[in-house]
Amino acid sequence: MTMTNDAPRVIFEMEHWGCPFSRTDDGKIAQRPFGGAGYPRTCYGADKTGLYLLHTLYEQTVRLNTHYYEEWMVLQVAIDEKGICKGVVALNIPDGTIEMIGANAVIFGTGGAGRMYGNTTNAHVSTALGIAMPYWAGIPVKDMEFIQFHPTGLYRSNILMTEGCRGEGGYLINSEGERFMKRYVSEKVMELAPRDITSRSITTEIEQGRGINNAYVYLDLRHLGKEKILERLPGIREICLDFANIDPIVSPIPVNPSMHYTMGGIDTNYDGETVSPGFYAAGECACVSVHGGNRLGGNSLLDTIVFGRRCGAAAVKYVKNLPKTADEKTLNKANQKLEDRMALAVNGKGSENPYKIRDELQAVMPSKVGIFRTEKEMSEGLVKIRELKERYKQVRPIVKSRAFNMDRVWTMELAGNLDIAEIVAEGALRRQESRGAHSRRDFTKRDDPNWLKHTVVTYSPQGPQFSYSKVDISKYQPEERKY
Ligand SMILES: Cc1cc2nc3c(=O)[nH]c(=O)nc-3n(C[C@H](O)[C@H](O)[C@H](O)COP(=O)(O)OP(=O)(O)OC[C@H]3O[C@@H](n4cnc5c(N)ncnc54)[C@H](O)[C@@H]3O)c2cc1C
Numbered sequence: 001m002t003m004t005n006d007a008p009r010v011i012f013e014m015e016h017w018g019c020p021f022s023r024t025d026d027g028k029i030a031q032r033p034f035g036g037a038g039y040p041r042t043c044y045g046a047d048k049t050g051l052y053l054l055h056t057l058y059e060q061t062v063r064l065n066t067h068y069y070e071e072w073m074v075l076q077v078a079i080d081e082k083g084i085c086k087g088v089v090a091l092n093i094p095d096g097t098i099e100m101i102g103a104n105a106v107i108f109g110t111g112g113a114g115r116m117y118g119n120t121t122n123a124h125v126s127t128a129l130g131i132a133m134p135y136w137a138g139i140p141v142k143d144m145e146f147i148q149f150h151p152t153g154l155y156r157s158n159i160l161m162t163e164g165c166r167g168e169g170g171y172l173i174n175s176e177g178e179r180f181m182k183r184y185v186s187e188k189v190m191e192l193a194p195r196d197i198t199s200r201s202i203t204t205e206i207e208q209g210r211g212i213n214n215a216y217v218y219l220d221l222r223h224l225g226k227e228k229i230l231e232r233l234p235g236i237r238e239i240c241l242d243f244a245n246i247d248p249i250v251s252p253i254p255v256n257p258s259m260h261y262t263m264g265g266i267d268t269n270y271d272g273e274t275v276s277p278g279f280y281a282a283g284e285c286a287c288v289s290v291h292g293g294n295r296l297g298g299n300s301l302l303d304t305i306v307f308g309r310r311c312g313a314a315a316v317k318y319v320k321n322l323p324k325t326a327d328e329k330t331l332n333k334a335n336q337k338l339e340d341r342m343a344l345a346v347n348g349k350g351s352e353n354p355y356k357i358r359d360e361l362q363a364v365m366p367s368k369v370g371i372f373r374t375e376k377e378m379s380e381g382l383v384k385i386r387e388l389k390e391r392y393k394q395v396r397p398i399v400k401s402r403a404f405n406m407d408r409v410w411t412m413e414l415a416g417n418l419d420i421a422e423i424v425a426e427g428a429l430r431r432q433e434s435r436g437a438h439s440r441r442d443f444t445k446r447d448d449p450n451w452l453k454h455t456v457v458t459y460s461p462q463g464p465q466f467s468y469s470k471v472d473i474s475k476y477q478p479e480e481r482k483y
Pocket of ligand 1: 049052072073074075109110111112121122123125126129131160162281282284285297298299300301302304413
């Protein structure tokens with residue numbers, strides 16, 4: 001309710017700040033159908049909505065003289081012995097120095113954890129480190145086993161072919177030239193089924209031999225015509241031309257499901273608050289819990305602007321009467337913790353190549369904790385992740401210089417990916433049911449009596465500690481999903 005109540009206001013706010021939303025013929029903000037939605041309700045800007053929102057907000061922060069730390073990387077959250085956040089410790093990437101930054105409030109907006117998976121639509125910066133840092137500092141993470149696979153990643157590169165393609169009327173076609181979604185959902189829904197169902201349908205088509213080259217299906221836009229593709233999906237056409245040498249105006253696009261969104265994250269309430277006063281999170285790194293087990297298309301950008309706004313307001317209120325003095329004791333302790341944790345990435349003397357560990361993790365996640373899951377595969381995945389964690393202790397950095405040492409950054413990110421991947425796999429293994437994107441071949445039904453609960457995980461040096469919490473069902477009782 002909070003998200004949908006706030007939505008119109010934040011959309012109009014963005015629009016008044018200059019966000020170039022697409023328009024209807026009579027000049028109103030246009031809305032398009034997205035998967036799983038009952039009617040066309042997604043406001044958009046051509047096929048670049050996120051980019052437009054980002055630039056709009058960036059302009060506003062420039063207007064307000066916001067200071068940006070360009071090319072800095074936060075590596076540690078500083079939390080005092082009472083559990084209160086006192087700032088962060090960060091790496092100045094260009095010169096390699098580490099600095100403690102005191103702050104009464106810290107807001108993380110570090111994005112999703114896509115790069116645990118090798119087949120992701122996410123940017124290279126979308127690693128699990130942003131979720132791991134608060135986790136290591138004692139802040140729980142929630143529902144990490146819910147990983148969304150987008151049905152239409154461009155074959156091989158996994159670059160996203162937006163759901164807008166199907167929203168505009170694109171078809172999914174198998175090797176027999178058939179619009180196969182009719183086998184899985186009603187003719188009314190077809191390609192606009194939710195992402196989890198569509199991804200499973202594509203995977204089933206491929207598994208049953210109706211994929212093209214046993215590897216992908218086609219996203220066909222040709223019938224939309226040149227004019228519509230150029231007007232509504234220009235970025236998609238450009239990507240297809242640049243990365244697959246395919247013009248969707250004349251050829252269908254080869255696609256397969258790709259890891260896309262992290263439904264779980266840092267456990268927050270509707271104002272981005274966590275168990276640690278002064279530490280907030282918003283956007284994909286947070287788990288407010290509005291997306292359940294399967295986020296609907298368009299809801300992530302809405303989540304970022306609704307809860308980012310609420311989070312900012314809560315932080316402003318929180319810091320109002322606090323003294324502006326840095327807690328040096330807490331910051332020094334955090335700095336020491338970081339130095340200990342960073343020792344491997346700076347000066348590890350073992351024989352393990354961090355990129356080999358990264359590649360093996362990125363291979364095991366899609367194959368063992370992927371679209372369809374079984375106890376056997378997830379157990380194997382967990383064993384492998386734990387083996388990789390052990391091997392990480394023997395890591396040897398390749399580049400030793402200080403300035404612009406991205407090798408160091410990526411090795412630090414790998415530590416976050418490994419710890420959070422373990423939570424994803426163990427959480428998925430424990431959850432003996434199918435719910436949203438968590439689809440088990442050995443427990444095919446949703447099991448509300450036993451599993452209508454959040455997975456909450458806290459850090460301990462012995463390993464992740466799992467517990468479960470109640471789901472807040474304020475207005476609508478859960479029902480079976482029918483499409
Ligand atoms: C290709 C693609 C298309 C999408 N299209 C849509 C769409 O049409 N509609 C929709 O609703 N959703 C869409 N999504 C999902 C949505 O874009 C994301 O969920 C959303 O952008 C997340 O925003 P965020 O601000 O939380 O994180 P991000 O946009 O990922 O930003 C996180 C930022 O934090 C920085 N960062 C991370 N760690 C650190 C650190 N340690 N120190 C300093 N900085 C750090 C990163 O560099 C990055 O700049 C799409 C996602 C993808 C990948």
